[in-house]
Amino acid sequence: MGTGDFTHPKWFDELRENLVPAEPGLFRLREEADREIGATLPGRLASAPVRFMLSVEISTVYPQDGRARKIHHLVYLPDLAAAEEFNRRLGRVADLGSDGRPTVGMSSRDLLETTLACGEGAYLVPAHVWTPWFGVFGSKSGFDTLEECYGDLTGHIFALETGLSSDPAMNWRVSGLDRYRLVSYSDAHSPPIVGRETTVFETALDYFAIQDALRTGDGLTGTVEFFPEEGKYHVDGHRKCGVRMEPEETRRHGGRCPVCGKKLTVGVLSRVDDLADRPAGVRPGGAAGFRNLVPLPEVVGEILGVGPKTKKVRTEIDRLTAALGPELAILEELPVETIAVHSPRLGEAVDRLRRGQVTKDPGYDGEYGAIRLFGPSEPKDPAPAPSPTLF
Template identity: 80%
Template sequence: MHSKYSRACSKDSDLEHLTWWARRKGVTLLGTGDFTHPAWFDRLRDDLVPAEPGLFRLREEPDREISRTLPPSVAAAQVRFMLSVEVSTIYPQGGRSRKIHHLVYMPDFEAAEAFNAKLGRIADLGSDGRPVVGLNSRDLLEATLSSGDGAYLVPAHVWTPWFGVFGSKSGFDTLEECYGDLTDEIFALETGLSSDPAMNWRVSGLDGYRLVSYSDAHSPPIVARETTVFETDLDYFAILRALRTGDGLAGTIEFYPEEGKYHVDGHRKCGVRMDPEETRRHGGICPVCGRKLTVGVLSRVEDLADRPAGFRPDGAAGFRNLVPLPEIVGEIFGVGPKSKRVRAEVDRLTAAMGPELAILDELPVDDIAVHAPRLAEAVARLRRGEVTKDPGYDGEFGAIHVFEPDEPKNPDPDDPPTLF
């Protein structure tokens, strides 16, 4: 998660709007994001009050203007916050520049304040909600662990080329190279948008780690585009135990990894996109301009994999690939997912049927059909995995479609687009 104090993030990324969107999506627990930023830290202290152990709730509910479009049953859903921040480390190691992102979690404001004091000695924490520090990854982990009982760190979007611990541009081949003698203090990995657990299962060295997915939301409407499902008490320390042991970690809800910005290899400027085999044939070079391709997640997984695709370790938590509801509605209407028409229709659907994640993953298709027959057909296909995939590459998002390009999306093609 990120707040409005992070670069390239929405001015609406405040606690009130994040709470509204969590309810709309069907999410109970959010990270605060950015607790190292002085202004956001002060806001968190002012506006959050303790709830369950290690968790917080809003001191006051969002005002009527923010809450106006949520139906009463959704508006009443509880939302909790956990103190979190994404930290970017940039440092030399092994003759290369390393750029690694990490997710850091704290159980209380005292621990967060201690962590901020450590980072504040070496970095300007007020310059960005996602601070950039010159610490190496091992020392950031040590700073995390020494800040308070229950503080922990999760490597973020581990396969992303530029900032993942296994990334092709500035990462490592093993966690031990990155975290050294403290590697045993890492117990969970965040898969990122461009990979899912099935891809990670191909690397036997990752079997001992719990796999989690988070939205990396730079604006409230994309909360829960990826999320992790826990079957535990609503309690920071219960969640920490689930991440350490796997007991209570029910699985994840994922993008189709092809929709992520770095799934396959390519060079966006030249419009070149390649699968791993093509990249190897071209020696990693763009055939148009002769520059190096950005090697994506799929290639990097294949580089480190020692198992075939389709292998699943015993006891691994499951996952489901979904497409955000506004994207599906936008495809049916033939407009963008951020259009006014899509926003209005999703408002109507959630008012009638409940949170977005429940519509996509839980509600019986026949119940959806009462309100939106074409959406019911789209959701049925999505749940069966009957989608077409246009993979993302070199910073360009991919696209997932539940209908074929020439397939009528409405019962009567002469009628204007509608979900009814």
């Protein structure tokens, strides 16, 4: 798990106080901290040994070639000394004490140079690369190639983060991306979001082994993804007017909202179309696979007819994970019949999800899409079914 913003002085102090080295480049909580927060972790993490990597997401805002560029990056470092050096260098050009994601007025290329200067093991991954406003290929402030963004240091980039609104199959349409490993991560804005998207490795529990898997692909087995239609910027649109368009419709309307005439926010699907040199469905040789899932709180929320963040859903999730185990195991591994013993409707939902039998309502212009497993006429569960007594 990434630590989050190690650049913030107060959070960096927390990390120094509460983390201790574990395997090479990885950290664990001090024993006393383990006891204090163990009960607060989501069910899918509480029973697992957790290791932490020093990580931060950084926004670079700068002019280049007559346009404002706003690009997000993920930076990883193997030890606290390297992180302290990174913070020292970044503190020359940014106020690291501001709350929220650190924003720096330097180019993406210079941020990469700063990262590499912090020593062996330091690396940078472009974040949510297709997002309109802050992705390296985004329609609003991005580029058409990585070379335009990172210049002479592009060779030090070896992985790209897909973001919620794209999945590997969409990225495979651009042959220029074949040499990069595709990863998927979740912002840890709140504990239930941890693991919403994730990257799967079969390596030693070792920072440098993970880095090597990202460089070579050996040991990177794939990703667990949103359905990209659920992301906030999958298709084009104008939220204020309630207008949502597929790429061909956008082209027919000249990229403008047919209601008010303003420019549409061009989403990920259109941007991939613009840069693609392959048809959909092509998979490059050696590319790691992926699985599209719907987070368990959303599935349970649909079953109960309430929002995924409600107390009713949290209570049911706690009941299910106590009986069945971690969320990803429920969604991917457990026999449907076993799930159905504890919740017949969840068993049916997971069966449909595994078969890809879902209804997709794409997101646009900052509005999340929706993935539904049941039709509007199918009944909702009035209350969670009780678990059977086990002896």
